[in-house]
Amino acid sequence: xxxxxxxxxxxxxxxxxxxxxxxxxxxxxxxxxxxxxxxxxxxxxxxxxxxxxxxxxxxxxxxxxxxxxxxxxxxxxxxxxxxxxxxxxxxxxxxxxxxxxxxxxxxxxxxxxxxxxxxxxxxxxxxxxxxxxxxxxxxxxxxxxxxxxxxxxxxxxxxxxxxxxxxxxxxxxxxxxxxxxxxxxxxxxxxxxxxxxxxxxxxxxxxxxxxxxxxxxxxxxxxxxxxxxxxx
Amino acid sequence: xxxxxxxxxxxxxxxxxxxxxxxxxxxxxxxxxxxxxxxxxxxxxxxxxxxxxxxxxxxxxxxxxxxxxxxxxxxxxxxxxxxxxxxxxxxxxxxxxxxxxxxxxxxxxxxxxxxxxxxxxxxxxxxxxxxxxxxxxxxxxxxxxxxxxxxxxxxxxxxxxxxxxxxxxxxxxxxxxxxxxxxxxxxxxxxxxxxxxxxxxxxxxxxxxxxxxxxxxxxxxxxxxxxxxxxx
Numbered sequence: 059x060x061x062x063x064x065x066x067x068x069x070x071x072x073x074x075x076x077x078x079x080x081x082x083x084x085x086x087x088x089x090x091x092x093x094x095x096x097x098x099x100x101x102x103x104x105x106x107x108x109x110x111x112x113x114x115x116x117x118x119x120x121x122x123x124x125x126x127x128x129x130x131x132x133x134x135x136x137x138x139x140x141x142x143x144x145x146x147x148x149x150x151x152x153x154x155x156x157x158x159x160x161x162x163x164x165x166x167x168x169x170x171x172x173x174x175x176x177x178x179x180x181x182x183x184x185x186x187x188x189x190x191x192x193x194x195x196x197x198x199x200x201x202x203x204x205x206x207x208x209x210x211x212x213x214x215x216x217x218x219x220x221x222x223x224x225x226x227x228x229x230x231x232x233x234x235x236x237x238x239x240x241x242x243x244x245x246x247x248x249x250x251x252x253x254x255x256x257x258x259x260x261x262x263x264x265x266x267x268x269x270x271x272x273x274x275x276x277x278x279x280x281x282x283x284x285x286x287x288x289x290x
Numbered sequence: 291x292x293x294x295x296x297x298x299x300x301x302x303x304x305x306x307x308x309x310x311x312x313x314x315x316x317x318x319x320x321x322x323x324x325x326x327x328x329x330x331x332x333x334x335x336x337x338x339x340x341x342x343x344x345x346x347x348x349x350x351x352x353x354x355x356x357x358x359x360x361x362x363x364x365x366x367x368x369x370x371x372x373x374x375x376x377x378x379x380x381x382x383x384x385x386x387x388x389x390x391x392x393x394x395x396x397x398x399x400x401x402x403x404x405x406x407x408x409x410x411x412x413x414x415x416x417x418x419x420x421x422x423x424x425x426x427x428x429x430x431x432x433x434x435x436x437x438x439x440x441x442x443x444x445x446x447x448x449x450x451x452x453x454x455x456x457x458x459x460x461x462x463x464x465x466x467x468x469x470x471x472x473x474x475x476x477x478x479x480x481x482x483x484x485x486x487x488x489x490x491x492x493x494x495x496x497x498x499x500x501x502x503x504x505x506x507x508x509x510x511x512x513x514x515x516x517x518x519x520x521x522x
Contacts, residue, residue, distance in 0.1 A: 070335065070336045070337060073305075077305050080383070081385045083387075084386055094486065105302060106301045129412055141403065144383070144387060145387065147383065148380075148383050148384070148387055148389070151312070151376070151379065151380050151383065152380070154312065154315045154316055154440065155315075155377065155380055155445075156442045157380070157442055157446060210387065210388045210389055213387075214387075214389060272326060
């Protein structure tokens with residue numbers, strides 16, 4: 059699992075790195091891969107070339123960008139960790155500015171591997187679901203593959219801190235922290251859950267008090283919309 | 291008219307000030323007025339007390355905060371210019387992350403002072419409205435008083451750069467630049483216009499090819515929703 063950038067760097071380093079990422083995106087016109095010279099970054103950010111080179115090194119170290127050689131030209135690519143950092147900043151700013159959005163994402167029902175059932179039925183999770191989400195979930199998750207066109211909306215949801223479900227350790231293994239967002243599918247209360255430490259994937263897991271597949275007569279491939287409340 | 295913070299400071303200064311504003315908002319829990327000691331700002335931002343004191347001075351100078359004495363205690367209040375800066379950053383980030391929102395605001399029809407009619411019918415504006423917005427507006431504006439609960443949405447719209455309508459100078463006076471956003475009211479195409487340099491106010495001006503009051507049978511006090519496209 060990729061390490062969370064927060065754990066490795068201080069707040070002021072985070073700010074520098076965030077500004078660097080933003081500059082790269084602006085220079086590249088929103089493209090996550092950019093041909094970038096430290097000189098152009100320097101002049102864009104209004105800092106010395108030395109400062110810009112140091113920043114690029116620090117960004118590589120923090121895992122937010124990769125450097126790739128395109129023949130003789132060096133390109134820079136923003137990593138998933140880097141994108142997460144930008145969306146976290148966006149969501150944080152939304153929060154402090156009082157922008158309270160509900161985000162709707164569309165997707166199709168997919169079969170899971172049965173793993174979700176195992177995880178969500180662990181007792182320490184169940185207790186917290188009841189306390190923090192207000193319901194004991196049906197033992198199983200509904201997997202929804204989010205439409206590619208909705209990638210940005212899903213990243214925005216992931217950027218919010220959500221409702222924190224603590225991890226725990228058993229005799230033989232550890233279960234990581236999870237973040238949850240209350241939501242609705244066809245009017246039925248549910249919650250979308252994400253492992254706190256995970257890379258972006260286009261399949262989300264939904265839990266509910268109800269057996270959603272039966273209640274809403276869903277089959278693999280059924281299209282649906284999930285209404286997600288990101289303001290807690 | 292308040293000066294735009296952009297004109298007075300460099301990009302790296304802007305970044306410092308933005309980080310300072312964000313820290314103040316976070317420390318105060320989103321409240322724009324905060325009791326703030328430079329020490330708490332310093333520890334929150336992970337900088338020295340000297341750096342924090344300097345930052346507070348610079349923020350006062352840039353007009354983004356005011357210092358007020360509450361008896362013996364010093365408070366800091368984020369100004370309208372400061373709030374604009376935060377929302378501009380938010381909108382900029384929305385743009386580069388590809389978050390394409392349409393923002394809906396609600397309000398009530400209000401009588402204007404007839405000034406809008408004078409402004410929007412100036413020829414250099416009209417030519418640009420036709421070129422950039424695709425229509426020649428009816429000579430007059432519809433004034434809509436936005437509901438207090440929608441303040442954040444209106445600030446978000448203002449944070450976007452929109453479609454730029456240049457200002458111009460005549461023999462006897464100058465007309466400032468305007469930014470416009472395409473929108474719809476009850477399905478009728480319109481544009482919301484803001485003087486580029488203006489403080490926040492809860493009344494917006496809408497122009498349209500149609501005489502909206504007649505077409506939509508609006509009267510003072512009629513409630514309506516405006517659908518604003520902020521992605522240009």
